[in-house]
Amino acid sequence: LGNVIDTANADGGSWPAGNAGMYASMERVGAGAESWRTHSGAQFGRDADGNPIRGTPKNLNSLYLPTPTPQPFPAGVLLNEFLPAPASGASEFIEIINTGEQVVDVSGWQVDDVEGGSAPRTLPAGTLLRPGEIRAFEYSGLNNNGDSVRLLYPDGRVADEFAYDDADENISFVRLPDGGEWSACGTPTPGQPNVAGSCGGGAGGSTRGDASRPKVENAVPIGVFRTWPAGAWATITGRVTAPAPLFGRRTIFIQDDTGGIAVYLGRGDWPPLEVGQRVSVFGYQRRRAGGRIEMYARNMWHIAIAAPDGFGATPRTGVRVSAETAGQLVTISGRVVRVESSAFWLNDGSGSVRVFFASTTGVRRPKVARGQLWTVTGIVTEMSATRTRAAGWQLQPRFVGDARPASGVPTPDLSITPELTPTEEPTATPDP
Numbered sequence: 508l509g510n511v512i513d514t515a516n517a518d519g520g521s522w523p524a525g526n527a528g529m530y531a532s533m534e535r536v537g538a539g540a541e542s543w544r545t546h547s548g549a550q551f552g553r554d555a556d557g558n559p560i561r562g563t564p565k566n567l568n569s570l571y572l573p574t575p576t577p578q579p580f581p582a583g584v585l586l587n588e589f590l591p592a593p594a595s596g597a598s599e600f601i602e603i604i605n606t607g608e609q610v611v612d613v614s615g616w617q618v619d620d621v622e623g624g625s626a627p628r629t630l631p632a633g634t635l636l637r638p639g640e641i642r643a644f645e646y647s648g649l650n651n652n653g654d655s656v657r658l659l660y661p662d663g664r665v666a667d668e669f670a671y672d673d674a675d676e677n678i679s680f681v682r683l684p685d686g687g688e689w690s691a692c693g694t695p696t697p698g699q700p701n702v703a704g705s706c707g708g709g710a711g712g713s714t715r716g717d718a719s720r721p722k723v724e725n726a727v728p729i730g731v732f733r734t735w736p737a738g739a740w741a742t743i744t745g746r747v748t749a750p751a752p753l754f755g756r757r758t759i760f761i762q763d764d765t766g767g768i769a770v771y772l773g774r775g776d777w778p779p780l781e782v783g784q785r786v787s788v789f790g791y792q793r794r795r796a797g798g799r800i801e802m803y804a805r806n807m808w809h810i811a812i813a814a815p816d817g818f819g820a821t822p823r824t825g826v827r828v829s830a831e832t833a834g835q836l837v838t839i840s841g842r843v844v845r846v847e848s849s850a851f852w853l854n855d856g857s858g859s860v861r862v863f864f865a866s867t868t869g870v871r872r873p874k875v876a877r878g879q880l881w882t883v884t885g886i887v888t889e890m891s892a893t894r895t896r897a898a899g900w901q902l903q904p905r906f907v908g909d910a911r912p913a914s915g916v917p918t919p920d921l922s923i924t925p926e927l928t929p930t931e932e933p934t935a936t937p938d939p
Contacts, residue, residue: 532562583607730765767835
């Protein structure tokens with residue numbers, strides 16, 4: 508009569524379980540259509556070519572079978588080289604090496620990228636590695652902007668793994684010497700002994716690992732870079748005005764004679780930096796909600812940090828807190844005209860300026876009173892709109908000494924006190 512007795516995907520859509528990339532079968536653990544799960548046991552079965560699969564053909568499902576004792580495999584087989592970004596006409600590859608003293612049968616082993624990424628490649632039956640032998644296998648699926656490379660035992664356990672950030676064209680990741688420590692600067696030699704690459708940034712070369720990256724002589728003035736469109740790439744150089752984590756774990760501010768800007772680090776953590784230390788960054792411009800323009804650097808490969816030279820960062824004076832000074836270190840003096848629980852407003856003669864004390868800095872708003880004269884140094888940052896104020900720009904102190912009474916005003920008590928005017932921005936949100 509054509510009545511459906513049972514189905515594996517009742518909605519007719521994608522399969523509810525199984526994993527084609529890992530050759531794991533879909534198996535049922537109950538009577539309902541919702542009882543399918545991915546096979547989670549070891550490789551009990553074989554396909555038509557004799558390769559192991561994660562399934563139990565002609566046997567009980569893995570839930571009902573005892574978990575087998577992991578099979579020991581010979582140690583010493585390692586990843587040795589891989590190429591994520593081949594040049595035109597070349598191919599990606601992953602290379603392995605036998606650093607042990609015995610011949611190893613690697614039939615059924617797999618080379619793969621990050622778990623859940625591209626499909627792994629299973630090494631063919633009869634693949635033997637003699638001591639010291641190197642073997643390369645074509646592999647398609649390594650990402651140019653960061654990934655992991657894995658060598659897997661036949662039962663899916665990880666034999667070796669290496670994670671990387673960005674990959675430059677035709678620059679391989681290699682162990683130097685073969686089987687030794689990883690280097691991010693190699694000349695592709697699939698199946699042959701590894702060779703260190705030329706990473707000087709010349710024609711056809713890469714700047715990966717070069718201590719002079721980015722090239723300071725090609726730096727664009729920060730003020731000019733700020734006028735460029737979002738997405739524009741450049742090298743900028745400036746002195747640190749606010750190190751991490753004052754404005755978030757991944758954000759610092761730098762400044763040159765033409766302007767200031769936030770630098771956001773996409774991966775990794777900033778090392779400890781001194782105010783005034785010179786930093787050069789290669790990256791692209793992006794614009795955040797609220798109007799902030801910042802330089803986005805993918806990782807520390809794109810950043811060069813000079814040793815401290817004793818110079819500080821000089822704040823600008825006699826300027827307005829506005830879009831023209833956004834990202835810069837500025838000093839203003841004025842009379843307190845309004846007080847909030849985490850901010851106060853100064854009138855410097857050109858208008859009222861909000862001085863905001865962010866929780867990330869650890870600096871609490873000092874005890875102030877309307878009519879007092881104060882001098883404040885800080886970074887010009889974006890100010891969001893609320894019911895009581897329009898969007899604009901504000902001054903954000905970095906350290907306790909950045910806010911101080913002007914001449915003739917007593918030293919303030921730096922403990923916070925309750926205020927009659929509540930703030931609508933009591934804390935600073937962390938970077939995403």
